[in-house]
Amino acid sequence: MLILASAAWPGLLAALVIGTATGFWAGPPAGRGPRLAAGFLALLAVATIATALAGVVPGREGFWVESAALMLTAYLAGCGLGGFGKERRTGS
Template sequence: MISLVVPLWPGLAASLALGLAIGALAGVPRVRATRIAAGLPLLALGLLLGLAGLDTVPGRAGLWIEIAALVLACYLAGCSLGALARMLSGRTS
C-alpha cells in the first residue's frame, strides 16, 4: 500500500483539501434527503473497498479501483473534517 501512496500523495492531498473546502462550505446535512445523498459516496466507498479487499478485479483495472478507493476516502475524510470545523465554529449559514 505504501508503494501506491508514495506516487499518489499529491492527488490524495488535493482530494483532502477539496473535501475540507466542500465540507466547510456545505456543513453537516440537516434534511433527510441530503443525509441520504451524503450516504451515497459512503456506499460507493464501501463497494470500492470491498472490491479492492477481495482482489476480485485483477490487473490495471484493480489498480484503478484501489486508487479510486484511496482518493474517495481522502475526499470523504476532508468533507467530514470540514463539516466538523464549520459546526464547531458556530457558523450556521
Template sequence: MVTLASFYWGWLLGAALLGFGMGWIAVVHRGHGLSKAAAGWLGLLLVVLLGLALARVVPGRPGYWLDLGLVLLAIYLAGCSVGSWLRYWVVSRHESAA
C-alpha cells in the first residue's frame, strides 16, 4: 500500500479532488439514481473484487492494477462523501442564518 501511495500520489490526490468536486455538485443535482437491481449487482461486483484483492488470488500486474483501482475508488468515494457533507453543512448553515 505504501508503494501505491508513493508512486501514484498524484493520481490519488486527483481522485480525492475529483470526488470532492462531484460530491459538492451531487447535492444540487437531483437526477435519477440507480435501480435497486443495478445497485445490487454493482455491490456484488465490488464485494467480489474486494474479496479477490484481499485473498490475493489475482497474481502479478493484474492484481497490482486491481489493488490500485480499488484504492482509487475508495479515495474517490471518500472525497465524494466529504464534498457532499461539506456542501450540505454550508448550505444548511446559510439557510438557518437567514
C-alpha cells in the first residue's frame, strides 16, 4: 500500500484538501443524526482499510479497494481537521 500512496499522492492531497474545506464549511457534527453519520463513515473507512490490508480482493478490484481506503481516510482526516479547526477558531 506504500507504493500505492507514493503513486497516488496527488489524489491523496486533493482528498485531504477537499475534506478540510468541507469540514471547515460544515463544522463538527452537532446533534445525534450527524454524529451517527460521521461514526458510520469512520466505520466504513475502518472496514475498507481492513479489507485492503487482508488482501481479500485480488487484482484490479483490489487496487480499487486499496485506493478507496486511502482516499476515504485522507478525506475523513481532512474533514476532522477542518471541522475542529473551525470549532477552535470560532469557539462554538
